[in-house]
Amino acid sequence: MRKALLTLGACAVAGVAAGLWLTRAEGLPAAAQAAIADAPADTDRGARVFHAAGCASCHMAPEAEPSDLPVLAGGHALQTEFGTFYAPNVSMHPEAGIGGWTLAQFADAVQAGVSPSGAHYYPAFPYGSYRLATPGDVADLWAFWQSLPASDTPSRPHDLAFPYSIRRTVGVWKRMALPDGWYTPTPDDPEAARGQYLAEALAHCGECHSPRDALGAIDTARWFQGAPNPSGRGNIPPINASELGWSEAEIANYLTDGFSPQFEPAGGSMTSVVRNTARLPEEDRRAIAAYLAQVE
């Protein structure tokens, strides 16, 4: 009896340990952190990364006016089947925002989805895409970030249903949903490859424009083939070449002035995406167009 109880106890301890192991939060590997720390950071290049990555779309207060130096006070609500996520204050305020962070902490957050205290971030924050960003772009982004204003607006807690309200569940999701490398094969054409980097790693187009499986992992076999709107109303349209049917010039124009070939304006969340892409150099929009045009 005593032996059986001991065995049972050992199994329970092992089970809890395995659970903790599977749900643990790991930052970036040391080599990745070293590459980021060694990269020469540049504020102007960081602004380009910032706009390409669409940070302001979620982290700017919903009623704020777009600006070259946006106030990232947060508050934008993202309604999903798991509950409502509220984008936090990531301005340079030392307490309310992330003004007290180091470059390494910023990189862990953006690329590994891990907070300075070692907790998981929910994947509403698209680190599943940002993990593919180059070390140089992450260093540049932080350099630009530090030039942004501070706001003391408190972050609003997420409003999630059980069991998603337990952050450790994200550890399992990360292991099951995130591939080791790119979601899609890299094109041979250098312009399309640059476009893949911009669209897949920074602009995170696939996060909304690709369907997901039951676990919430992106279905890479149906990459860019459209998906239900997470808010439950309407659809996110397909943007693969066969279904979109736009020329490269038409895609690049849309990302500049927001008008489709039929001169229908970008709507919904895409409006703020276009606000960001409009700030990119023309060559970046053309690269994104070159990439989209070859996604079947």
Next chain:
Amino acid sequence: MKLIPLALASALVVGGTVALAQSDVPAAVKARQGQMQIQALSIGILAGMARGNIEYDAELAAGAAHNLKSSTEMNLAIMWPEGTSSDEVMSSRALPVIWEDWAGFEAEWASFTVAVDAMEAAAPQGLEALQGAIGGVGRGCGSCHENWQLSNN
């Protein structure tokens, strides 16, 4: 004996309502879709010139800006009657928030009108002036479609 015709009548009424919801689009929704088509046609000419896809022509630009301006001068209450939201009419993409925040919706149109007025003034004055005004029009379109329209485009 009376029950049967009553049930039949109810079935007809219910059937008729379903048919109305699915196939008959209210006149106001059709009118709005036409209004948006006029705007797309006009902006297609103006943005086409701004993009460099159509050669600049002062008269054509002025005409397109005039039609765009005319399309914004409709009485809102007649164009957007209650009961025509995306929840109530299948082909409508007008979000219910329009009627929940009517004053905000009116303000949205008013700010779009400011951009359209600027375009009407700029359009005949050369390509550079037109290019300077097209951004405001685009932002006006985008702002309304961001907040008041069911997104599935």
